[in-house]
Every structure is written in structure tokens, then in C-alpha cells.
Amino acid sequence: MWSWSWSCCWSPTSPGSWRSCRARSAIEGISGNAMFATRNDSKQLKVGFIEKIESLYDSNFAGLLNIVFQTKGAGMKKTILILPVLSLVLLFHASCIREINAPQRTIRVAMLASGTTFDDMAFLQNCKTGLERAKTDFGLECVYDIDTSTARYRERLERFGDRNFDLILAVGYMWNDAVVQAAPQYPGTRFVLVDAGLSEPQANAVSILFDVDEAAYPLGFLSAWWAFHHGDGNPAVGFVGALEIPQIRQFIEPYLNGVDRHNRKYGKHVAHYGDYAGTFVDFDLGGQIADSLISLGADVIFGVGGLTGNGALLKAGERGKQGIGVDVDQTISFPEVSDILLSSAMKGLDHAVYAVVKSHTENNFDGGGVYTGNLANRGVDLAPYHAYQSQIPDSIQTEIETIRAGIMDGSISTGW
Incomplete structure (x- = not known):
């Protein structure tokens, strides 16, 4: 049988x-x-x-x-x-x-940053917004950890790795070394380095980068046009940067190149001045630098870098000048300066954070990969002109759209 x-x-x-x-x-x-x-x-x-x-x-x-x-x-x-x-x-x-x-285990996510608050009305707040949306949509347990110390990055990562967190997002270039060291130590945890590329790719880590030069360049053109038509006889623009690092310079240098494009196209001379504060978190110092630039003749201030940049924008408003915001649409996030902002050079930090966290929940995490936001995928963009929509002629708005299209198809270089 x-x-x-x-x-x-x-x-x-x-x-x-x-x-x-x-x-x-x-x-x-x-x-x-x-x-x-x-x-x-x-x-x-x-x-x-x-x-x-x-x-x-x-x-x-x-x-x-x-x-x-x-x-x-x-x-x-x-x-x-x-x-x-x-x-x-x-x-x-x-x-x-x-x-x-079978019970469903809640996914635990930690977001770590260096600074004083996630609610900075700019960069960190935008990152937090993306994670909060993911928390709501996917039922996550989220922890936010912020510290002004610059010497405890790896220790802070290990604290959450030891607690078996599923996903750890480290916000800012300064976390690179710590993530490179911690990722192999905790193979069961996934890591995300936000706004910087990992110097050594890791199988359980992803980088989030932004081609912010693509948004800053056309706004330099716009600032130069405004300064020439609304300034005094010696038009100029100014910038206040936090730290002189690639992530900040990628905003500022293309912005100044956009000013130069305006000068070449119209045969004008709009000067530019600027300085770096050496910190992201000194609101008053940002204001002091902006004040000195305005005294030199700057008609538009580009504030780049957290609370320091915000201080510069507020001072521009106090002095009756215009400004360009950064990271988010600061007309909305920083209403104290909404009446003086021509536009903002936006990073889609919230969308990028959400997308990467979503990929983790769907077990589609691209370990070793890089997410890059640009004009083409709306990972970076220009904020609306809001109150200045009617004050910027159609011809200039059309020229800015032409510049955007040229950047996307490769016919225009931002110089970065």
C-alpha cells in the first residue's frame, strides 16, 4: 500500500x-x-x-x-x-x-537633530512635518531627540539602536560619521541621513539630498530685478549664511549666479554682499549681519540657515527691505516676515522624509541608495509670490519660468 x-x-x-x-x-x-x-x-x-x-x-x-x-x-x-x-x-x-x-508590532522611528528646537519655522520643522504625517498614516511610534552638543552624535544613535528602534533619521551633514559607524553595528535598524550624502554607503542606510541650487538660481535673478527697480541708485542684494559648508553654499553661490544672469541679460549692475555667521541658532547675530548688509546698500536679503537666517529676514523687514526665504514657504511658516518675502527656495524635506519612511513600512527601503529632490520631481521649488504676485510683471515671471525649464532640460547651468 x-x-x-x-x-x-x-x-x-x-x-x-x-x-x-x-x-x-x-x-x-x-x-x-x-x-x-x-x-x-x-x-x-x-x-x-x-x-x-x-x-x-x-x-x-x-x-x-x-x-x-x-x-x-x-x-x-x-x-x-x-x-x-x-x-x-x-x-x-x-x-x-x-x-x-498575530498582533501587529508598532514601528518605532526616531528623528535626531542638532539644535535647540524642531519648531524653527524652517528646516527642522519641515522634517518633523513629514514624519508627523507618516506617523498619522502608518500608526508609527515617533520620538524626537534634539541637542546642541556637537560631540555626542554616535552616542545618541547608539541609544536608539540599543533600544531596537526600527528606523532612525539623522538630520544634517554632521551626522555622517556617526551613521557610517553605527549602521554596521545595528544591522536590524535602518538609518536615514537627511540633507547629506553618506561618505560610505551602507546596506541599511539611505541618504536624502536636494539640488537646491536649482531653486536658488532663479530667485537670484528675481532679487536682482527687484533691487534694480525698487532700490536706490546703487542696487544690491545680500545674503546671510549660517555655516560656510556645501549645504549652505549650494543655496548662496547659485543665487549670486542668478544675480549675474540678470545683469548680463539687461546690461545692469546689481551688486551683492554677504557673510556667514558660523552658527545655525543665533537669531540676533543673523539680524546684526543683515543690518550691516542693508547699511551697505542691500535691498533684498537672502537668509540661509535656521534661526540665524530667520533673524536676518526679520531685520530686513524692520529696515523696510525685502527678503527671500529658505527650505520652506516662509511666508506661511514665519508669518512675522510674510509681508516682505518675494518668495522662498524650498526643499521638499517633508515629502522626502515621508517617502523614505513609507518605503520602510512597505519593506521597500532602498538600502545604500540616495533620494535626490530637484525641480523635475518637485523635490525643490520656488514658493508662490503671494502678496508680490501683482508687483512682479508677467514678463519677469515668464523669464523665471524659462529659467526653470532650462535648468530642468540642462540648457541652463546654475554654476554649482
């Missing part, structure tokens, strides 16, 4: 675990035929059963079931195959129940 021996390898967390219900139904469907199989039709039953089981196999289901037929002899005229089939049916019933009742 034929006798069966079987083994089952089952994981309730397997991506294919839902298929247990399909397998259960299939086995139940043929159990009636298997109940009373004679020796004459046992071969046919065996082949049919194997074909049925094999039809369930795919890349996620492979290895679920291993059924072995063995020949014991030919002396008996009839074999009743009840117990093995019922055992299989019960097994798959149990696996389905276990799958349905």
Missing part, C-alpha cells in the same frame, strides 16, 4: 503566510477523494495530490510543504488514508487562525 509521511515549514511572519488559507482549501477539497482510495487508484491519487500541492508553490510558498510517498508492499487490497489528510487540514486551519490573531 501507499503510506505518506509529511513535514511542514511554516513562519507566521512570512510574506506568503496568507497562502496557508489557499493551501488549506486545496487540501480540504481533495480530502474527500483521499478518504477511501483503493490500491488500483492510489497511483492516480498520488499524482493528483502532488500536482495540486505543486500548483500552490511559488517563490514565497516554496518549502511550505514536503510530502513523501513510500511503497510498503502490495499485499493489501484497500488502504484508508484518513489520518494524514485530516492532520494536514488541521495544520492549515491552525496556521490561518494564528495568522489572523
